[in-house]
Amino acid sequence: MTTPANTAPNPRRVGIWIIGALGSVSGTVALGLALADASTQSGMVTAMPPFAPLQLDSLSSFTVGGHDIRPGTLFDSVLLLHERSRLFTYQQLSQSQPTLEQWSANIRPGVILAANPTIVNMSDSRRVQAVATPRQAIAAIQADLQAFQRDQQLDQVVVVNLASTEPPFEAGDMHQSLELLQAQLDTTDRVILPTSSLYAYAAIDLGMPYVNFTPSTGSSLPALEELTRLRKTVVAGKDGKTGETLLKTALAPMFAQRNLQVLSWVGYNILGNRDGQVLHDPANKASKVKTKDAVLASILGYRPQSQVAIEYIESLDDWKTAWDHIHFEGFLGTKMVMQLTWQGADSILAAPLVLDLARLTLFAQRRGEVGILSHLACFFKSPMGSNVHELARQWQLLEAYLASCV
Amino acid sequence: MTTPANTAPNPRRVGIWIIGALGSVSGTVALGLALADASTQSGMVTAMPPFAPLQLDSLSSFTVGGHDIRPGTLFDSVLLLHERSRLFTYQQLSQSQPTLEQWSANIRPGVILAANPTIVNMSDSRRVQAVATPRQAIAAIQADLQAFQRDQQLDQVVVVNLASTEPPFEAGDMHQSLELLQAQLDTTDRVILPTSSLYAYAAIDLGMPYVNFTPSTGSSLPALEELTRLRKTVVAGKDGKTGETLLKTALAPMFAQRNLQVLSWVGYNILGNRDGQVLHDPANKASKVKTKDAVLASILGYRPQSQVAIEYIESLDDWKTAWDHIHFEGFLGTKMVMQLTWQGADSILAAPLVLDLARLTLFAQRRGEVGILSHLACFFKSPMGSNVHELARQWQLLEAYLASCV
Amino acid sequence: MTTPANTAPNPRRVGIWIIGALGSVSGTVALGLALADASTQSGMVTAMPPFAPLQLDSLSSFTVGGHDIRPGTLFDSVLLLHERSRLFTYQQLSQSQPTLEQWSANIRPGVILAANPTIVNMSDSRRVQAVATPRQAIAAIQADLQAFQRDQQLDQVVVVNLASTEPPFEAGDMHQSLELLQAQLDTTDRVILPTSSLYAYAAIDLGMPYVNFTPSTGSSLPALEELTRLRKTVVAGKDGKTGETLLKTALAPMFAQRNLQVLSWVGYNILGNRDGQVLHDPANKASKVKTKDAVLASILGYRPQSQVAIEYIESLDDWKTAWDHIHFEGFLGTKMVMQLTWQGADSILAAPLVLDLARLTLFAQRRGEVGILSHLACFFKSPMGSNVHELARQWQLLEAYLASCV
Amino acid sequence: MTTPANTAPNPRRVGIWIIGALGSVSGTVALGLALADASTQSGMVTAMPPFAPLQLDSLSSFTVGGHDIRPGTLFDSVLLLHERSRLFTYQQLSQSQPTLEQWSANIRPGVILAANPTIVNMSDSRRVQAVATPRQAIAAIQADLQAFQRDQQLDQVVVVNLASTEPPFEAGDMHQSLELLQAQLDTTDRVILPTSSLYAYAAIDLGMPYVNFTPSTGSSLPALEELTRLRKTVVAGKDGKTGETLLKTALAPMFAQRNLQVLSWVGYNILGNRDGQVLHDPANKASKVKTKDAVLASILGYRPQSQVAIEYIESLDDWKTAWDHIHFEGFLGTKMVMQLTWQGADSILAAPLVLDLARLTLFAQRRGEVGILSHLACFFKSPMGSNVHELARQWQLLEAYLASCV
């Protein structure tokens, strides 16, 4: 295993704990960590020279663990991606297999208190921990996290949410302060927190950095923000910006800066992986469409007719394919057209950003930062703690942060 | 005629003198000025609110004149665009006709000293002024410019190069200083200046602002920069950034900021207007491909395999259509694809930027600025006085300028 | 008015009566008939040499009339298409205006017995005939048809349905025979026939050829087929094949003949004209998606995952734009991709086929043919009297018919 | 090894001898034969039910051999395709490896008498047989062919040309009859036959069926046709129709049958495999562009402006990507656009057709057919013995042949 650039000289031992550990993105993250060679540089923002002075944790200093609600191993996940989506070469697969099998032993049954039927149906009851209240769920999760840190002798552990997207959750009064929320943790007769927030609570309460790569609620409740400050840890989220939205935030400013009126922006996404299957359920899809749709109006300053459709087309597997049709008006009322198609392997796009976020949150916590890391806005569709959406401006926030660190 | 926003309260009278006055872009500029209504707002950068404090010249304060080497009127040009490319509505055409016919009387025969065969063939000898030396050419041009300003009682005149693209010109020692250049102005046995530079010389020497919207040489010679400072005027150029290159400078930073390695970027442009016909001549095309190709390496920091083809396909007329195929590598060596097609009416995209440049150079000169206006980089494929290519960063240069003006 | 090729030497006077006379397709049909010059040849199948021997009615022998439920003139319709979709040139508009205004006097208020809310909302009550029973509706329509034929002194009249698409209609027992149906024509308490079938009944009962260019029911009921034979007239339908489906029936056979397994075929259509607005209502859209979807399975012999979405995007107006993503499997399980985009002006594509159908049905009736004209399958998405969908095979049916006529 | 459908009950032993045995298509052919399982059905025309009655040779009855001018094994070729183009799964590779290594022993050094520099540079002198005259070359080739048939105990051997494309060759008087040609076979001072024709001569002279899957000359000379009849064997060619041309011959008839005038058809192909590299040489490219360009005029009956560009873009490897922009005119002179992109793995598309052709030519010869097999037109860009280009009509020729065989 070679050590890629931009890493600390004396590697500490760190852990990445993944909620949704047997998913596609998680498998790709683990495969990248197991290889930690030149092929893991592309797509990773923190592998670029400007990040070298930060001496972030090297890829080879990471150990993988996590929760999932289905059986299997990390190697099973990547082999399936290979067979259905032709990702990874034979050499990569055979080289990483031993490490992946070893890390698979760190994967523990998850919790699904309050999950919706699509997710429950997907789960295997033998891989789900029986818990009756939010408090019990949090305790069970924390026991696993602590065992991981202790058994693997890790200096620091970051928790990353890569579980299936949940339906939108409406926050209420009890979510406005930690005290109010804690008073309800024994409730059994209704859903007071979505599953993603139970995991977030557990991690933050242990003082671990928490990254929400999904559109689910996770730590984005005032009560959990309070907990974050109380436990002196950091959080970042939400919903990794990997495909069509990334493009929109790079392209829409061009129309704004040329005063070309966007008449309509139609986006049609098709994909066939498990994530696509979960998003096929209208309830779960709603979260995703919401984070995707806000971006345009924010950048343009007006709301053109827009459509963001996501359809599950099985044969595409991990190859998320998007068609965008942008109809715009120029001088003298002339209508013109720009179209684009994007063919990206979703897990391949997401995994290196997960590694970036793991490295940057671990680093921030070590530096003594606390709370929402708004300088990480460029990684997210719905950046917490920031309303900047233009990719170029988000990039400058990150550059300014880098400058402030050295 | 209504007055669009962002214009001065007491309109002065200004002139725009167009080299290539009977071309497609020129006709569209003139049509826009003749209408000066709500339909002229889209696509015009200076029509946006941040420019209001500058009190730029209103569209209705402009008078049009220019040089060309072919017969015809401004109305003929726009009617042809309507018939072949379905640009403009009946109402726009009938409403603008009287003004366009009137302005057509201001169009004077041009000069083609040193032009290449493709351009000479296109010209009509009765519409070309007989001149034997560079000095005579400059004098003839200046006589026309002065007559226009005097007869139309104009406070200020800006000269814009919208003539057919010339082949690339290799600058030599004599172009390094004004003194050396002036010593050669009576040369008859070889080409010492391309035609575009003769026009530029004439304009600058009269202290008029000069804009080069084409990739031709124009004022981009050290000797002419010297003349610009001497005559206390301003210049901007070169090659209007309206289509595929605009897109590249908006999109390429996204790949850089995500550390996605661009493996190849293939651009294939097809168009069928007169400009396309001129670019069909490999000599003339060379200038264009050159300004288009440099951009990518400058933004990415490395040179991916790239192709920029331009083909003349008659039926497309003004509808420049481009296909870009971007092949990039992500995590673990996975190759992914983004494709885009652009269907833009070239003249419609160019004309409002010409108006922006006319307004901003007139304004800068009035403010006492002198020399190359590098804050106008966002308008050009090869910005003079700047090596910033990312659209977002160019935009910030313009924003900073706006802030400095108020 | 010049006479295009392939027409009879001594023109008879014929009429085309359009249900939906003020719609986009109708306006384009009328404009084409008013011009009847070289510009009307492209897109018209019967303008090709093989049709010359049939001596079909010349375009200049047609007079236009029809029903609609909204106010306006044929010229209003085409001017709106010009302004919103940049169809037609100034010369075409000004030249056709007098004829279009004259024909507009032949347009009569329609009936909307049993129409769905989307269509009722669109109508203007002053342009709707008050009728209480199916029998009254049929009588009112027939009075208009007879007056048109008599007043305009027409040898023959063809009735074409170009009205807005209705929701799907479930045929029952009473539609299986003419006798049963006629017994119900005074029903007032429920819908026994969709509006399109009332018009079809009226036309067929008068012995006029009837063409259904829409997916609505029209004459496609056993009882009306019986009436067709009884009155010795001819019918053709349904749903003009102009865009994405046309492409599918040309392309899908290629995949079949190469044994390339189509894994998924995703079609996404956007358009912004009134037809798009009506199809926006899920009830009306259902009819369209149904006729579009059957085609693929019929050609391939199996049913790949397929999607046919139609969305109303206002800015596109008449420019129906479709993206098709075809995912197919080749040798050794390799997945490959073909994508296409189609940008067609819907009315421009439809109008010449309407003229073809008018000419060919008038011709067939004159020859003594009776019933459903199955040799016209190539014109329709859901060909009546035929289950041949491959365009190439449909074309051969038409060629065989031509051969049999001479 | 399972036996796919449509094969003879008592398998005979047959051989496929490939000129260009170490190329990409050849490797894929061999891999398919080594697997001969369900994954080899897709893309193979003769695997479809209508071919069952012919009892063609089963895939498992084939043995592979051939000529090449570079070192390596069949497994090397497919592994490279896997690594650069992500073709084939790990399981396919590991399962086929033993058979591929065994067949590699049947690969013999080739001849390059008269090849052009691009091909000579690519060759390894140790893998080229030293021959001085055409007659010697033919003899050397024949010795290899006979040894293969004898050593492998094959009932029948088909020779397929899959070597790199040669520059166009101008046939002269001596190629008009066998007698004239044979008189020149000892010529040493100039090129009397391209290399592909030497191979063709050798095969045909031994009475072996010969398939030319490339645009090179091969057997397409009157003298070689004479030899074919004399030796009672069969030939088919030329230039496998696998991508953009396949699409053109499926789609262009649609425009013809709708009388939609094609104004321009622009095709831009990019690919990065060795074939692309050879086609990068303008001399070799000329052959390809020629066979691609003729098709359109033949189907439409007129010659629209057309472009067929092929560029070598290394990163694409085997993934030939094509953009087609079709500009067409409809009713009233309206211009409309259809665009398509094709992303096909060239070898994957070609290999199953090579197997089809091998099976069908072996079958035809067994049946006693002689000469050019014009019923195989659907497989080729420039079908020998046929000027039918429409895919649908070519398909009917094959169907008619099938009907005549049973």
Ligand SMILES: NC(=O)c1ccc[n+]([C@@H]2O[C@H](COP(=O)([O-])OP(=O)(O)OC[C@H]3O[C@@H](n4cnc5c(N)ncnc54)[C@H](O)[C@@H]3O)[C@@H](O)[C@H]2O)c1
């Ligand atoms: N480009 C991208 O891939 C991308 C971008 C942004 C966001 N995301 C989000 O990242 C997440 C992961 O994507 P993926 O493609 O790997 O999805 P996936 O479906 O392959 O993986 C999700 C995993 O989460 C597990 N899971 C579900 N509920 C759980 C629970 N309560 N506890 C523990 N595990 C649970 C599932 O069993 C599954 O293994 C999704 O929410 C997706 O929307 C992905």
Ligand SMILES: NC(=O)c1ccc[n+]([C@@H]2O[C@H](COP(=O)([O-])OP(=O)(O)OC[C@H]3O[C@@H](n4cnc5c(N)ncnc54)[C@H](O)[C@@H]3O)[C@@H](O)[C@H]2O)c1
């Ligand atoms: N989007 C755009 O349209 C765009 C963008 C960037 C640059 N440009 C450049 O702008 C220029 C104008 O484009 P266009 O589409 O209007 O081209 P055009 O061919 O329609 O017009 C050029 C005109 O210049 C005239 N001309 C040529 N040589 C001349 C001379 N020596 N003196 C006077 N007139 C002369 C020609 O007769 C013609 O009327 C071209 O150089 C083009 O490359 C255009």
Ligand SMILES: NC(=O)c1ccc[n+]([C@@H]2O[C@H](COP(=O)([O-])OP(=O)(O)OC[C@H]3O[C@@H](n4cnc5c(N)ncnc54)[C@H](O)[C@@H]3O)[C@@H](O)[C@H]2O)c1
């Ligand atoms: N390419 C094509 O344009 C195409 C292809 C296939 C089918 N079609 C069908 O053709 C029809 C016409 O298309 P369009 O674009 O002209 O639509 P449109 O909406 O512009 O015109 C339809 C007209 O029908 C009128 N109408 C509605 N109900 C009526 C009634 N009961 N009696 C009389 N008039 C009535 C409306 O007022 C309107 O003027 C639609 O059903 C469409 O689905 C069109």
Ligand SMILES: NC(=O)c1ccc[n+]([C@@H]2O[C@H](COP(=O)([O-])OP(=O)(O)OC[C@H]3O[C@@H](n4cnc5c(N)ncnc54)[C@H](O)[C@@H]3O)[C@@H](O)[C@H]2O)c1
């Ligand atoms: N879809 C397709 O792949 C397709 C379609 C039509 C035609 N073709 C043609 O098929 C041929 C093979 O394509 P490929 O992709 O496998 O190309 P390739 O370059 O991978 O293989 C060609 C092989 O021919 C060998 N060769 C060259 N000259 C030779 C000689 N004189 N004797 C023996 N071997 C020689 C080369 O060394 C090479 O191994 C090319 O001519 C190509 O144009 C391919």
Ligand code: NA
């Ligand atoms: Na792809």
Ligand code: NA
């Ligand atoms: Na268009």
